Amino acid sequence: MTVTKPMDVPENGDVARPEFASWLGVSNDITRMFLAAGGIPGMINIAGGLPEPETYPVSELAEIAARAVSEHPRDALNYSPIEGLPDLRDRIAKRYSTASLHLTRQNVIITSGGMQGLDLIGKVLLDQGGLIAAQSPTYLGALDAWRPRLPRFRRIYPDRQDFDAVEALAGAQFGYTVPNFSNPTGRLIGLARRQELVDASHRTGVWLIEDDPYGTLFYDGEPLPRMIALSGSSLASSGSPYDGPLIYMGTLSKELAPGFRIGWVIAAPEMIQALTIAKQGSDMCTSGLNMRIALDALDCGLPERALPRILDTYRSRRDALCEAMSEHLTEWFEWEKPVGGMFVWAVARDPRFDTDKLLQEALRAGVCFTPSSVFDPEGTTRQAVRINFTLNASDKLAEGVKRLATATKAYVAENIR
Numbered sequence: 001m002t003v004t005k006p007m008d009v010p011e012n013g014d015v016a017r018p019e020f021a022s023w024l025g026v027s028n029d030i031t032r033m034f035l036a037a038g039g040i041p042g043m044i045n046i047a048g049g050l051p052e053p054e055t056y057p058v059s060e061l062a063e064i065a066a067r068a069v070s071e072h073p074r075d076a077l078n079y080s081p082i083e084g085l086p087d088l089r090d091r092i093a094k095r096y097s098t099a100s101l102h103l104t105r106q107n108v109i110i111t112s113g114g115m116q117g118l119d120l121i122g123k124v125l126l127d128q129g130g131l132i133a134a135q136s137p138t139y140l141g142a143l144d145a146w147r148p149r150l151p152r153f154r155r156i157y158p159d160r161q162d163f164d165a166v167e168a169l170a171g172a173q174f175g176y177t178v179p180n181f182s183n184p185t186g187r188l189i190g191l192a193r194r195q196e197l198v199d200a201s202h203r204t205g206v207w208l209i210e211d212d213p214y215g216t217l218f219y220d221g222e223p224l225p226r227m228i229a230l231s232g233s234s235l236a237s238s239g240s241p242y243d244g245p246l247i248y249m250g251t252l253s254k255e256l257a258p259g260f261r262i263g264w265v266i267a268a269p270e271m272i273q274a275l276t277i278a279k280q281g282s283d284m285c286t287s288g289l290n291m292r293i294a295l296d297a298l299d300c301g302l303p304e305r306a307l308p309r310i311l312d313t314y315r316s317r318r319d320a321l322c323e324a325m326s327e328h329l330t331e332w333f334e335w336e337k338p339v340g341g342m343f344v345w346a347v348a349r350d351p352r353f354d355t356d357k358l359l360q361e362a363l364r365a366g367v368c369f370t371p372s373s374v375f376d377p378e379g380t381t382r383q384a385v386r387i388n389f390t391l392n393a394s395d396k397l398a399e400g401v402k403r404l405a406t407a408t409k410a411y412v413a414e415n416i417r
């Protein structure tokens with residue numbers, strides 16, 4: 001380690017401060033615009049990815065939290081092991097094990113939300129300028145997490161007909177996918193494509209992230225197999241813990257409540273060890289109290305009990321949103337009704353649309369959506385909007401869509417001739 005000598009400090013105190021790190025210069029302004037929009041009274045926010053707080057099982061969680069402190073003070077109130085409480089790691093390993101996927105606690109690290117998992121993976125796999133093969137458009141939070149390494153991105157499109165999984169992954173540090181109801185598009189990666197991605201990851205040796213916050217939010221039809229389970233099936237079963245190249249990420253945020261900041265990464269033991277080293281330098285451990293609450297909630301099946309209400313609420317809001325969109329937005333946009341998740345992705349029929357500009361008009365009309373540019377590492381994709389349907393009641397969603405139609409009409413009159 002090099003130790004540098006302190007510089008002489010001028011006596012008049014008139015010194016220039018050191019500059020901020022250069023990566024801050026490549027972040028986008030839209031996040032700042034959102035934060036400002038949040039404070040405008042009467043604004044309808046269809047931009048975020050927030051759950052409906054009414055769905056949180058408050059009284060049961062309050063009881064579990066009280067028990068966590070009184071009955072398990074050592075777990076709840078001490079520093080915890082960096083990788084997480086052993087019982088919680090075991091619980092997660094058991095939850096995701098299948099006949100062909102053998103998981104033990106060595107395969108699991110508990111993180112402070114799914115977001116921390118993304119950050120830690122970036123820390124352990126990326127040197128400056130490393131290459132990421134990311135499903136495009138890409139979750140904004142993942143781009144934010146990896147930006148400080150100034151990575152290069154290869155955009156990959158698993159939902160296109162001519163997608164070649166080996167070509168997509170070859171040479172990258174890792175691949176990134178959200179197979180269940182991608183953020184932002186709400187689309188599913190189908191079973192055959194999942195298998196192709198898994199096979200390509202095994203063939204090329206490239207780590208492949210399966211980021212799965214929305215896996216339980218299926219409104220129509222049945223969940224598809226997880227890619228990590230498909231990966232387990234293609235390994236010779238040796239009775240030892242999973243050792244393949246898939247990195248699965250889960251979270252309590254959409255199943256129970258995001259305030260706990262409890263997520264998990266499931267991967268080969270060598271990856272869990274690397275993530276543990278990175279986590280030590282990040283926050284040392286996830287909150288013991290919240291891990292204890294998560295463990296008890298999982299043990300007593302709370303997420304499963306909360307799920308039907310969540311699904312009913314979100315399904316009817318999705319239907320209301322899509323109905324309002326059909327009534328007011330078809331002239332300018334096209335979209336697919338998602339079978340799960342939290343978002344509708346609407347693409348402008350006219351390629352000249354710039355939804356960054358449309359957003360300014362929308363804010364004037366009292367509605368805030370997320371423009372497509374923020375899901376593109378270079379910020380150049382301007383033709384689409386992401387609309388969230390989980391946070392607002394159906395009538396408010398309908399009003400938000402009407403305002404968006406008003407804004408679009410004004411935008412088109414002004415900008416597209």
Ligand SMILES: Cc1ncc(COP(=O)(O)O)c(C=O)c1O
Nearest residue numbers: 049113114115139183251253263
């Ligand atoms: C695709 C994706 N990954 C990860 C996360 C992180 O979730 P959390 O940090 O709340 O667990 C989100 C949150 O919206 C997400 O959409």
